[in-house]
Amino acid sequence: RKEVEQDPGPFNVPEGATVAFNCTYSNSASQSFFWYRQDCRKEPKLLMSVYSSGNEDGRFTAQLNRASQYISLLIRDSKLSDSATYLCVVSANTGKLIFGQGTTLQVKP
C-alpha cells in the first residue's frame, strides 16, 4: 500500500465548477500535511498547509481528519489557471516529504 494515496484523475471540469480532491495516508505518526501544486515540467509549489481545524485561502479550502487519516482540498469557482496537478504531501516533521501520485485537474472554458 502506498504511504499517500490519491485518485490520479484526470478531473475535467468547466470554469466556475467546484471540485474536491481526496487523499489518504497510512502513517499515523505523520505530523504535517500540505497540498502542493505542480504545473507540467515544473517544480512543485506549496498551495497550502492543512490543519485539523480546516483552513481556507480564497477559493481553496483544505481539511484534515486525523482519525480517518484523510485530507481533502476543495476548489470553488474553478479558473482556467487552476489546471495543474495537485499533490497531497505528508511529513513526519523530519523535513522528508512523502508525495501522493497527484490528481490532475483540467478546467475547460
Add this chain to the structure above:
Amino acid sequence: GAVVSQHPSWVICKSGTSVKIECRSLDFQATTMFWYRQFPKQSLMLMATSNEGSKATYEQGVEKDKFLINHASLTLSTLTVTSAHPEDSSFYICSASPLVPVWSQAFFGQGTRLTVV
C-alpha cells in the same frame, strides 16, 4: 521567500558518462536537503536525504554508488549520476527547508531534466 536554486535545468549526456546536479539554498542554511526523482506521469519519489557533513541516507532501491551525494556546506548539496544509462532519464528535484522550524515549508529547486542518449 526562501529560494532554492538548482543547476543545470536540463542536460543531455551520453550513456556511460557522469552528470553532476547542484542544489543551493540561496538565503538560508539547510543541514538537510532532499533529492527526488519524477518519471513522466508519476509522483515525486524520494531518492535520498543529504546530510551536511555526513553520509547521505538512501531510500530502499536507490543505489548509493550510482547516485553520489555530497553535502559539503550548509547551502550546497550535489547529486552525481554516475555511468548514466537511458533508464536514468528523469526529472530530478531537490528540496530544502530552513533550519527553524524544522517542519516549515519545503522549498524546491527548479528541477533538472536529464536525458541520457
